[in-house]
Amino acid sequence: MTAAASWPSVEGLAYGGDYNPEQWPRETWDEDVRLMREAGVNLVSVGIFSWAMLEPKEGLYDFAWMDELLDLLHANGIAADLGTPSVSPPAWFFHQYPQARVTDKNGTVMGFGSRGMASHASPEYREAIARMAGELAKRYADHPAVVLWHVHNEYGVPVGEDFGPRAVESWRRWLQERYSTLEGLNAAWGTAFWGQRYGDWEHVVAPAATPTIANPAMKLDWARFTDDQLRECFRIERDAIRAHATQPVTTNFMAHQSWNTDLWKWAQEVDVVSDDHYLWSPDPDAHVGLALSADLTRSVAGGKPWMLMEHSTSAVNWQGRNIAKRPGEMRRNAVTHLGRGADAIMFFQWRASRSGAEKFHSAMLPHAGASSRVFREVVELGGHLKDAAAVQGAEVQADVAVLYDWESLWAQDLEWRPSDDVQFRERMRTFYERLWRDNVTVDFAHPSHDLSRYKLAVAPASYLLTASSAANLTRYVEGGGTLLVNFFSAIVDENDAVHEGGFVAPLRDALGLTVEEFLPLREGDAATVRWTRGAEVELPSDVWQDDIALAGAEVVAEHASGPGAGRPAITRNTHGQGTGWYVGTRLSVGALRTVFDAVYADAGIETSGLPETLEVVTRRGAAEDFVIAVNHGDDAARVPVAGIDLLTGTETDGELEVPGGGVAVVRASRMSGGGAD
Numbered sequence: 095m096t097a098a099a100s101w102p103s104v105e106g107l108a109y110g111g112d113y114n115p116e117q118w119p120r121e122t123w124d125e126d127v128r129l130m131r132e133a134g135v136n137l138v139s140v141g142i143f144s145w146a147m148l149e150p151k152e153g154l155y156d157f158a159w160m161d162e163l164l165d166l167l168h169a170n171g172i173a174a175d176l177g178t179p180s181v182s183p184p185a186w187f188f189h190q191y192p193q194a195r196v197t198d199k200n201g202t203v204m205g206f207g208s209r210g211m212a213s214h215a216s217p218e219y220r221e222a223i224a225r226m227a228g229e230l231a232k233r234y235a236d237h238p239a240v241v242l243w244h245v246h247n248e249y250g251v252p253v254g255e256d257f258g259p260r261a262v263e264s265w266r267r268w269l270q271e272r273y274s275t276l277e278g279l280n281a282a283w284g285t286a287f288w289g290q291r292y293g294d295w296e297h298v299v300a301p302a303a304t305p306t307i308a309n310p311a312m313k314l315d316w317a318r319f320t321d322d323q324l325r326e327c328f329r330i331e332r333d334a335i336r337a338h339a340t341q342p343v344t345t346n347f348m349a350h351q352s353w354n355t356d357l358w359k360w361a362q363e364v365d366v367v368s369d370d371h372y373l374w375s376p377d378p379d380a381h382v383g384l385a386l387s388a389d390l391t392r393s394v395a396g397g398k399p400w401m402l403m404e405h406s407t408s409a410v411n412w413q414g415r416n417i418a419k420r421p422g423e424m425r426r427n428a429v430t431h432l433g434r435g436a437d438a439i440m441f442f443q444w445r446a447s448r449s450g451a452e453k454f455h456s457a458m459l460p461h462a463g464a465s466s467r468v469f470r471e472v473v474e475l476g477g478h479l480k481d482a483a484a485v486q487g488a489e490v491q492a493d494v495a496v497l498y499d500w501e502s503l504w505a506q507d508l509e510w511r512p513s514d515d516v517q518f519r520e521r522m523r524t525f526y527e528r529l530w531r532d533n534v535t536v537d538f539a540h541p542s543h544d545l546s547r548y549k550l551a552v553a554p555a556s557y558l559l560t561a562s563s564a565a566n567l568t569r570y571v572e573g574g575g576t577l578l579v580n581f582f583s584a585i586v587d588e589n590d591a592v593h594e595g596g597f598v599a600p601l602r603d604a605l606g607l608t609v610e611e612f613l614p615l616r617e618g619d620a621a622t623v624r625w626t627r628g629a630e631v632e633l634p635s636d637v638w639q640d641d642i643a644l645a646g647a648e649v650v651a652e653h654a655s656g657p658g659a660g661r662p663a664i665t666r667n668t669h670g671q672g673t674g675w676y677v678g679t680r681l682s683v684g685a686l687r688t689v690f691d692a693v694y695a696d697a698g699i700e701t702s703g704l705p706e707t708l709e710v711v712t713r714r715g716a717a718e719d720f721v722i723a724v725n726h727g728d729d730a731a732r733v734p735v736a737g738i739d740l741l742t743g744t745e746t747d748g749e750l751e752v753p754g755g756g757v758a759v760v761r762a763s764r765m766s767g768g769g770a771d
Contacts, residue, residue, distance in 0.1 A: 100342040100365035101399070101437070102242035104137050104173050106483035108401065108438035109476055111458055113138035115163055116147050117447055123163065126445060127170040129464055134476025135172060138444060139403070140164075141230070142177035142247050143209070146184035149226060157233055168239035175344075175403075176234060177244040178331050180223040182209045191218040197258035199302040208451075210253040214323040215260040220330055227334040235339035243343040244403075245331045248370060249324045254354040255316075257302045261323070266295050268319045282589045283311040307509040311590045314558075317504040321356050328363060344368045346403040349390040350383070350519070353507075356500040357394040358540050367395035368438070370404035373427070375417040379527070381726055385430055385709065386526045390498060392435035393538035397489055401438035402431045407468050408456035416454070421467065422755045425475055426724050429757040432482065433711040433722030435490050439479060482740045482759045485720045488713035493699055495539040495548040496526060497556055505590050506557035506582070513614035515637040516582055516680070518555040525554035525580065528686040531706040534699065545570045550697040556583040558590065564600030571604045572670030576697035578689075579605060581640050581678050582612075604674040606647030606667030613639040613657040621656030623663045623679060625688055633685040639663070640678035650692070653679065664689060666696075705731050708752065712762075721760040728754040737762035 102108065110130070115123050130138070140163060141148070149155050167174055188195060188206045194216035196204040204211050212219040227245070234240050273279040276292055285291040290309055292298055301308035301316050332343045342365035347357055349369050361367055369391040373380040391400050407424050409416040419427070428439045446457035458472045503518040529536050529552070537548070541563035545551050551570060556579070559567075564584055571577050584601045586592055593599045597609035615621065615637055625631040627650040639658035642665065651664035658678075667674045673696045677689060694701060704710060707727030713720045721735045733750045737760045744750065752758050 111441035145179035388434035
């Protein structure tokens with residue numbers, strides 16, 4: 095389906111959340127839909143955890159309550175995102191098919207009473223989910239309330255891996271399809287090391303608990319296998335739905351918050367991309383992580399509008415310290431998602447649960463009821479989204495691509511790396527935050543993607559980089575692009591084997607260097623880098639230093655202390671019509687500013703000069719721009735824009751003041767650039 099054809103049939107921006115009416119008496123439903131209308135809700139997700147209600151016994155279906163619910167929603171102008179309940183099979187299923195339970199890496203069989211408990215390799219589970227999805231689709235394919243199908247819930251969370259006997263059988267079949275022969279498998283896994291060579295397929299086991307670490311190439315393939323198995327289960331349900339229904343099908347991703355799904359691949363399977371995002375309470379700047387996830391979701395959607403399927407009105411319940419959102423924070427979060435491409439703003443959940451594991455999770459209608467501050471803010475947000483409906487369909491354009499590869503994440507975060515302090519997500523967040531604070535709008539891209547339309551490509555954590563992707567990046571530089579590569583990149587190939595020629599060898603031409611040795615620092619140690627290009631500056635560094643062997647690159651900074659003292663720390667290389675930059679140490683968000691200022695100059699990127707607390711993104715419509723501003727600071731800030739703020743009706747002929755903690759969505763005349771950069 096095309097993106098336009100696959101968008102659910104909801105008028106304006108979609109607004110609502112998960113609705114679980116089976117938790118409440120029938121009379122509560124009428125109050126719910128009344129309050130939904132008051133809040134401006136036009137879409138709710140239903141049925142996601144309802145398997146036991148829909149099929150109370152195997153083969154015995156009860157759709158009467160769902161019929162009544164969908165009729166009630168439709169009568170009140172509220173559309174339904176109808177879920178398949180495969181994330182939570184009922185008690186009778188596990189009683190009947192105990193072999194379908196998940197086994198962890200220690201051999202423990204998981205019990206009933208949670209969610210996500212079924213083995214993705216179980217034929218009984220696969221048959222049951224196909225049957226349930228098909229029955230739902232047959233019954234509701236033509237129901238006027240149903241505008242979207244929602245398969246499963248957050249694949250891989252909380253359970254992705256399964257080490258049970260069915261999974262191991264599937265694993266062996268998967269390996270045979272991938273490698274054809276044991277010779278191919280032994281070569282890819284480097285089994286000559288530690289005498290791990292396999293002489294029979296039946297001898298291949300899963301990388302479960304071992305005396306010391308398991309073969310890293312094996313574990314990388316296991317991550318790929320797990321991802322493929324989960325995606326197979328999705329396709330089973332999706333295809334069962336498509337046999338009867340024509341509405342678009344989605345499943346809710348968790349971009350940058352779930353590790354075991356490769357969303358570049360998953361995005362090809364859904365009709366519309368949707369994502370769940372929750373603030374990480376220990377992070378005082380969690381709104382930056384929110385922006386990262388939103389940009390990543392839009393990027394896997396190919397730049398098209400996407401759905402924020404879940405976020406929270408206030409605190410969640412599953413973190414160590416569940417911090418409530420302050421007044422106005424929910425609105426800022428929602429408008430940030432809107433600015434970064436979301437045409438649907440949804441929550442978990444509509445009404446707070448009185449019982450169960452998530453009873454302390456916030457909701458659109460909290461335990462405090464309709465008189466609460468949270469509900470007042472929910473109603474206010476619904477009004478804002480109605481006022482901002484013209485934004486729907488407008489797209490974000492960016493001049494910078496940040497390279498993101500889930501396979502590199504899987505490989506880098508395995509055991510026995512040179513330093514436990516070097517983590518994929520930390521480096522990704524740090525580099526992204528520098529760009530965010532400079533108000534530079536970014537896309538994410540896979541290293542194999544065509545990058546020719548971007549002025550700058552940034553590789554914060556490309557530990558695993560295939561030869562073909564490295565060649566792609568080299569061509570990008572040759573053609574005039576600017577490439578910025580962080581340390582511990584281009585180290586291994588797709589089998590987690592060090593590249594021939596040594597560290598960073600595949601990017602030797604683009605960067606003008608290789609790395610002879612890693613020089614990680616002890617825990618807590620710090621060092622400095624002396625920037626010598628232009629004005630001399632001392633930059634703090636820590637965790638890591640590279641022993642760089644120059645092969646044409648110029649040194650723009652050297653290590654001033656630490657094991658690499660006097661050696662190159664940051665380099666710049668001219669290759670073809672472009673430049674390749676390399677950072678051979680860990681720099682903080684603040685220290686990276688000096689580096690990025692120089693890189694921006696090479697790439698021809700002008701920064702806005704706006705306060706770091708003012709987030710500004712532009713969405714481009716067919717004939718006009720929409721400038722979305724979110725002020726995360728306490729003081730008012732001014733945005734240079736001419737137009738009308740759709741949320742307040744304020745007109746501006748060149749500058750708009752956004753109050754501290756405030757937001758704005760400005761319909762503007764066509765701007766010359768594609769983003770707020």
